[in-house]
Amino acid sequence: MSTSGRPARAGNRITDIIGIAVGHAHRVDDDARVAGSSGVPDGHGWATGTTVVRVSASGAIAAVDVRGGGPGTRETDLLDPSNTVQTAHAIVLSGGSAYGLAAADGVMRALEADGVGLPLDDRGHVVPIVPAAVIFDLPVGAWDRRPDADFGADAVRSAHTEFAVGCVGAGVGARAGALKGGVGTASVRIDAGPAAGITVGALMVANPVGAVIDPQTGLPWDLGETELAGLGLRRPSDADLDRLADLAAKHTVLNTTIGVVATDAVLDAPMTKRLAMAGHDGLGRAIRPAHSPLDGDTVFGIATGAVRPATPVPTPAGMHPDVAVVAEVCRVAADVVQRAIVDAVLAAEPIASIPTYAQAAPSAFR
Known part of the structure; x- marks a missing residue:
């Protein structure tokens, strides 16, 4: 079978930042939709x-910031601000646990074929910089069916400003606690203050150990009435709250949430690292608990450098000259990461008999 997800909405997606595109490659078989007697996936087929x-x-x-205790990553040391290389040509987010890091090989191969990468001689040879992070989704499909280099090549070749969210790409096998996870996105254009005109966006693969739904309210954590109304959500019925509580007892313990937070602001490497750090604040708002010893929570930061504030803010000698801009960009980064995780959960489709939030709490939807 195939899964197409839901289109990411213009004005609320990471690709609202010029120079960013997103591509997916996935495989889902009908067999992967069958659950075992315990009610959890009994891996058969691709997912x-x-x-x-x-x-x-x-x-x-x-840049990158890794806070989970069980990360699966590639080329993250390269992105330390004290090191020489300060860019990336693509970021890979993959299923397959550590095996899925092989997808980055295919991305490098495809980029090299297009001449994209660090030019290291005068004969056209390049080395693409392709950091990667993975989620643990091996029990959802068959354990030995996981992304390889071809998945990466297909995904980068399909990259576009128009893309889908939900159970697509790395989100196919994602679980969010006891519920189905997936890929989500969000963005904000800052309209006022020192960072006016700058856009911040995020794309997250929600696959956490922790809960994405507050058990007391049956709603995503820490969203105000206006935000909930905008998402078409309301407090679910007591019966649905009970159903969510029953599902919570079946959550898995080997998961991870990974993603990218990007901006078109002009940031140097240390401040792009701070952007990635701020993304984890949003992760911590959307997931309880976050950054556990069993998670591999990893957030990459990208600053494209296309927009510089029209009016620089004076700063005291000895302070970073862009501190006022960075502070505002980081505030928004936490917001868009939180919203992207919620988007992933709301856009999810049932796979491997893992229930979606919409299935578990239908009364929450207006």
């Missing part, structure tokens, strides 16, 4: 995929 965030903006700065 996994890869998502690639393609960075085509010239001179983009990349």
Whole structure:
């Protein structure tokens, strides 16, 4: 079978930042929809995929912040601000646990074929910079069916500003506590203050150990009435609250949430690292608990450098000259990461008999 997800909405997606594109590759078989006697997946067939965030903006700065105790990553040391290389040509987010890191090989192969990468001689040879992070989704499909280099190549070749969210790409095998997870996105254009005119966006693969739904309210954590109304959500019935509580007892313990938070602001490498750090604040708002010893929570940061504030804010000598802009960008980064995780859960489709939030709490939807 195939899964197409829901289209990400213009004005509320990471690709609202020029120079960012998203591509997916996945495979889902009908057999992967069968659950075992325990009610959890009894892996048969394919149920996994890869998502690639393609960075085509010239001179983009990349960084990463890893806070989970069980990360599966590639090329993250390279992105330390004290090191020489400060960019990335693509970020790979994949299922398949550590096996899924092989998808990055295919992304490198495809980019090299297009001449994309660090030019290291005068004969056209390049080395694409392709950091990666993975989620643990092996029990959802068959254990030995996981993304390889071909998944990565297909995903980067399909990268576009128009893309889907939900159970697509790396979100196919994702679980959010006891519920179905997936891929989600969000963005905000800052209209006022020192960062006016700057856009911040996020794309997240929600696959956490922790809960994405507050058991007391049956709603996503820490969303105000206006935000809930905008999502078409309301407090679910007592029967649905009981159903959510029963499902919570079946949550898994080997998961991870990974993603990319990006901006078109001009940021240097240390401040792009701070952007990635701020993304974890949003992760912590959307998931309880977050950053556990069993999670591999990883957030990449990208600054494309296309927009510089029209009126610089004076700063005291000895302070970073862009601190006022960075503070506002980081505030918004936490918001869009939180919203992207909620988007992933709301857009999810049932796979491997893992219930979606809509199935578990239908009365929450207006």
